[in-house]
Amino acid sequence: MDLRHSLAGRTLRLAVLRISMVVVCASVVSYVLNRSLIEEAVRAQLLLSTEKTIQRESLPFREIRELQQNFLAEFRAIDRDPLQRQALVRSFDDIFYRHDDGSYTQRPGLFEGQPLADGRRFANMSATYAPDIAPSDDVKARFVLSYLLSHKYGSTTQGRLFNFYGVVPEKGFPIYQAADIAKVFHYRGPEALKLETYEFYSRGFASGQSETFLTRMYFDSSNNAWMTTMGTPDTVEAGGQHRILACVDILLDDLMERLARPSIEGAYSTLFLADTEGTLMFHPQQMEAIQQSEGKASIESLHLGMYRPLLHTGGQLEPGKVVLVDTPDEIVAVGRIPETPTILTIHYPRALMQPAILQNLAVVATLGLVTLLVEVFLLRSILQNQVTRPLQRLMRATREVGATAELGKYDLPVQSGDEIGELSRDFTRMSERIYEAHERLESTVQQRTLALEEANQKLAALSMTDSLTGLANRRHFDEALHAEWQHATRSGSYVILAMLDVDWFKKYNDHYGHQGGDKCLRRVAHSIQAHAHRAGDVVARYGGEEFVLIITNTPPEEAQALVQSMCQAVRALQLPHPLSPFGIVTVSIGMAATIPRPNDQPSDLLQQADAALYQAKAAGRNQVVQAG
Structure with a gap:
């Protein structure tokens, strides 16, 4: 055995190395x-803590921006549908109430959760509309649509967002929040609401831009809190006008509290807008001035000249980026919070480093002494750690090898160049060969098991699927209807069923043959399936040329529109049918909706849908009839 790899040689080298390190460290520190x-x-x-802070603080702003974009997209889709706009106009008088001064608010009781005549509830939804502009049908449709969507987005984000509201340029807005604005805003006297004086209103409708913006912070007396408003206007029309503005008020108390406590002890934070004046939103020594100025205090107005370079640097940064700026007394991290026009700065006074420097010097001074004391025990510990314990682990590993099918983690000194290391490597190679044999056996068993599971899954899918159309079969439909019926009985929600029949299909089959008829059924099935995209919707082949659709999580009005779109989609296929009065393949649809009661049965709803289908056929086919 080479002396360089013996235990005695290693012990001497380690002792010399440790003493040398003490000497080197003491001389260079x-x-x-x-x-x-x-x-x-x-x-x-x-730098790291500031990057984490701006990313963390950007999350609520990013969520709000995405929600507002979704709100505007849904608003545009509905606003462009003439049928839905007519329904919205009709709902105006159901939801809103005209006061003596000409203003409109939501009807009494709606905010508290009382239902409309059709059962809809809009708890925590209030609204106000300016009295100097009489509402046209267009305004009514947009105001009602804003009310419905504000409730949808506000209720789904309750607990995360303070409120949600959509503003129409005719000086009105519905809002989802805990406070009823109908009891706060008035149109007479010295406290009359002048919406055009609010920054979110003027900035949202003043230009043809559709970019998301953030207002200066302000104190909201109705909620007794400091906040800012984040707004996103829709794309302007050809005439240069906006039709809606999506807004969310953001409470700043939690943000200020977090900024007041940076993660680095002794540091402090500031937050200001990236505008020409550097409008301040938070400064630990200037909060009184900020509040007294109603959020208009800035770096310029407070003569904070040392912050001008920070404002200039922050204005040049991309959102999410952080840079360090050195001043004689501080190290300042400057970053842009994504999704906002705000600049965050975290200031670390250089004087805070002095105690740490002195502490490190004291550590270096004692390092040599501690190292020399440790060396006294070194020779004793090295024999124990390098000989006795490795041999014990090797003995334990010898007893355990082969006891399990997994390769053991024995923590053996396989990298060692001495005798124990060589023995450990031989043992490791032997245990690996045993493990490989186990692995091959396990792999064979897993492959056979996976093949069996895959065959079972294919068999289960075939038992629930119609082989011709690929839709759910009658068995699948019966099970789905039963499950949905039980769920609706417990929750008090609607179960909606539509039965669809291909018009004059027997004549089509006689004319084109069974293969042509099968092809027609597949085309119709795919067209129906493409419209049933909600989670829980089930489209099944009921038998022959009949199909059936279970619609979930949808009010009857929207279900009616969905079924009508299916009827139109089949017509749009333009499948030739010479023996049909329409010249193309069409369908008749009967639809029925109910909220199940304890004694009701799913067969009752099937009968209603079937009767409605019969009415559709009797009325000339190619149409949708809903059971009365």
């Missing part, structure tokens, strides 16, 4: 090096 290392660590920590 100095005040300048300590200061450089500590400052580097502080800069890295400051």
Whole structure:
């Protein structure tokens, strides 16, 4: 055995190495090096913590922006549908009430959760509409649509967002929040509402831009809190006008509280807008001035000249980026919060590093002494750690090998160059061969098991699927209807069923043959399936040329529109049918909706849908009839 790899030689080398390290460390550590290392660590920590902070603070703004974009997209889709707009106009008088001064608010009781005549509830939804502009049908449709969508988005984000509201340029807005604005805003006297004086209104409708913006912070007396408004206007029309503005008020108390406590001890934060004046939103020494100025205080107005370079640097940054700026007394991290026009700065005073530098010098001074004391026990511990314990682990591994099918983690000294290391490597190679044999056996068993599971899954799918159309079969439909019926009975929700029949299909089959008829049924099935995209909707082949559709999570009015679109989609296929009065393949649809009661049965709803289908056929086919 080479002396260089013996235990005695290793022990001597380790002893010399440790003593040499103490001598080297004691000679090179100095005040300048300590200061450089500590400052580097502080800069890295400051940069990292600021990046995490701006990413964390951007999350609610990003969520709000995405919600507002979804709100506007849904608003545009419905606003362009003439049928839905007519329904919205009819709902105006159901939802809103005209006061003596000509203004409109929601009807009494709606905010508290009382239902409309059709059963709809809009708890926590209030609204106000300016009295100097009489509502046209267009305004009514947009105002009602804003009311419905504000309730939808506000209720789904309750607990995360303070409120949600859509503003129409005719000086009105419905809003989802805990406070009823109908009891706060008035149109007479010195406190009359002048919506055009609000920054979110003027900025949202003043230009043809559709970019998301953030207002200056302001104190909202109705909620007794400091906040800012985040708004996104829709794309302007050809005449240069907006039709809607999506807004969310953001409470700033939690943001200010978080900024008041940076993750680095001793540092402090500031937050200001990236505008020409640097409008302040948070400064630990200037909060009184900010509040007294109603959010208009800025770097310029408060003569904070040392912040001008920070404002200039922040204005040049991309959102999410952070840079460090050095001043004689501080290291400042400057970053842009994504999704907002705000600049966050975290200031770390250089004086805070001095105690750490002195502490490191004291550590270096004692390092040599501690190292020499440790060396007294080194020779004793090395024999124990390098000989006795490795041999014990090797003995334990010998007893355990082969006891399990997994390769054991024995923590053996396989990298060692001495005798124990060579023995450990031989043992490891032997255990690996045993493990490989186990692995081959396990792999064969897994492959056979997976093949059996795959065959079972294919068999289950075939038993629930119609082989011709690929839709759910009658068995699948019966099970789905039963499950949905039980769910609706417990929750008090609607179960909606539509039965569809291909018009004059026997004549089509006689004319084109069974293969042509099968092809026709597949085309119709695919067209229906393409419209049943909600989670829980089930489209099944009921038998022959009949199909059936279970519609879930949808009010009857929307279900009627969905079924009508299916009827139109089949017509749009333009499948030739010479023996049909229409010249193309069409369908007749009967639809029925009910809220199940304890004694009702699913067969009752099937009979209603079948009767409605019969009425559709009797009325000339190619249409949808809903059971009365």
